[in-house]
Amino acid sequence: MARTTRATQFLDKAGIAYTTATYDYDPNAERIGLQAAEAIGEHPSRVLKTLMVELDGKPACVVVPSDREVSMKKLASAFGAKSAAMMKPANAEKLTGFVVGGISPFGQKKQVPTAIEISAMEEALVYMNGGQRGLQVRLSPKDALAALNAIAAPLTA
Incomplete structure (x- = not known):
């Protein structure tokens, strides 16, 4: 597995300190984020999942703990949008340049507005x-x- 990706290159260029962890990805996992948390032995609240959404038809990225669900109402409100919906996986892959299960908020082909669940800000790492x-x-x-020039907001149900 390559440890250098567009995401890690983005972090390197931004001067952000990080470490990496690898695990055996299970394409059949019901919830990818929870599978990742279990595989690396970390609490799901500290393993964040990246979701691509559409706000009033425009793309955005949302990052939330893997054991939580996004509230589309709260997400729309955080961006001052009228509506929010999940992006189709094929559209998310095309927009980000990453494959589903490997979509990172860092190094996407086109940087889009991004929000991170505010509870994640309470964690050290x-x-x-x-x-x-x-x-x-x-x-x-x-x-x-x-x-990411992101906003932190309450985004989960």
Whole structure:
């Protein structure tokens, strides 16, 4: 497995400190984020999943703990949008340049507005997808927020 991806290159260029963790990705897992948390031996609240969404038809990225579900109402409100919906997987892959299960908020082909669940800001370190199935990057959520020029908001149900 390559440990250098567009996501890690993005973090390197931004001067963000991180470490990597690899695990055996299970394509049949019911919930990919929970499978990743279990595989690396970390609490699901510290392993964040990256979801691509559409806000009033425009793309955005949302990062939430793997054991939580996004509230589309809260997500729309955080961005001042009227509606929010999950992006189709094929569209998410095309937009980000990553495959589902390996979508990272870092190093996407086109940077889009990004929101991180505010509860993640309470953690010293979190894991986020490193741009490849089976690769996680461990970093400060505050560093991630700054590097992505993201907002922190209550996003989960």
